[in-house]
Structure formats: structure tokens, C-alpha cells
Amino acid sequence: MYSEKVMDHFMNPRNVGEIPDANGIGEVGNPVCGDIMKIYLKVVDNRIQDVKFNTFGCGSAIASSSMATELIKGKTLEEAWELTNKAVAEALDGLPPIKMHCSVLAEDAVRKAINDYRVSAGLEPWDFKEHEDIHEQVHGG
Numbered sequence: 001m002y003s004e005k006v007m008d009h010f011m012n013p014r015n016v017g018e019i020p021d022a023n024g025i026g027e028v029g030n031p032v033c034g035d036i037m038k039i040y041l042k043v044v045d046n047r048i049q050d051v052k053f054n055t056f057g058c059g060s061a062i063a064s065s066s067m068a069t070e071l072i073k074g075k076t077l078e079e080a081w082e083l084t085n086k087a088v089a090e091a092l093d094g095l096p097p098i099k100m101h102c103s104v105l106a107e108d109a110v111r112k113a114i115n116d117y118r119v120s121a122g123l124e125p126w127d128f129k130e131h132e133d134i135h136e137q138v139h140g141g
């Protein structure tokens with residue numbers, strides 16, 4: 001049911017923890033399953049110098065956060081903003097359809113963290129609507 005990459009990132013998640021002097025933090029929760037993901041960014045010169053996460057959630061959510069942090073590390077904020085949950089799932093060699101919503105948490109948490117940084121740096125936050133379709137996805141609708 002799960003790809004080897006999902007299992008690997010679930011069993012050995014990369015970049016777990018907190019960044020004490022993070023300058024961008026994004027937290028999202030899935031109202032249906034109750035899972036929570038928090039992403040910490042250390043942004044220097046518009047680039048994500050370091051990123052860590054804490055996820056209280058299912059295996060797919062942990063694997064998605066781990067992969068997402070790997071994908072955005074060293075990237076500019078513009079590049080990281082383009083990260084979609086589909087790209088995260090593809091990098092994991094796929095997630096089962098009923099688990100796709102877990103990867104949505106990663107996309108939303110990264111974007112929230114980027115906007116948190118932008119606002120505290122005195123910049124305009126970028127347009128962003130948190131996914132509202134998580135609920136239907138959980139129920140397969």
C-alpha cells in the first residue's frame with residue numbers, strides 16, 4: 001500500500017525538531033483527523049537556509065513533512081511557495097488516494113510559514129487560501 005520512500009521517510013524522518021531562532025513558523029491542523037503539522041523556517045537573504053518540522057499525525061503526514069522539508073531546503077521563498085502537495089506525493093512515489101489529504105498539510109504549513117516570515121519582515125503576505133477540501137478528501141467525496 002505504501003511506497004518504499006513513504007516508509008523510509010516515516011521510519012527515518014528528516015529535519016525533525018524545532019529551530020529556536022526560526023523567523024517563519026507555520027502550523028496547520030486537519031480538523032477531521034486532528035493531526036497537526038508545524039514547520040519552522042530560518043530564512044536568510046530570501047533563501048531557506050534551514051527548515052525543521054514537528055508533526056503529530058499519521059505516517060503519511062510525517063512522510064509528507066519530511067519530504068517537503070527536503071524539497072524546500074536551500075530554495076528561495078518563491079521556489080518553496082510553488083511546492084504543491086502533489087509534488088510532495090510524487091516525490092514520495094505516490095500516496096494512496098485516501099491519504100492524499102495528509103500531503104496537503106505539508107503544502108499549507110510551508111506556505112503559512114513563508115507568509116509568517118514575510119509579515120514579520122514587513123513584506124506583503126502572498127495570496128493563499130488554506131485548503132478547504134480536506135474534509136471531502138478525508139471522506140473520499
Ligand code: FES
Binds near residue numbers: 035061099
Ligand atoms: S493527516 Fe490526518 S490521517 Fe493523515
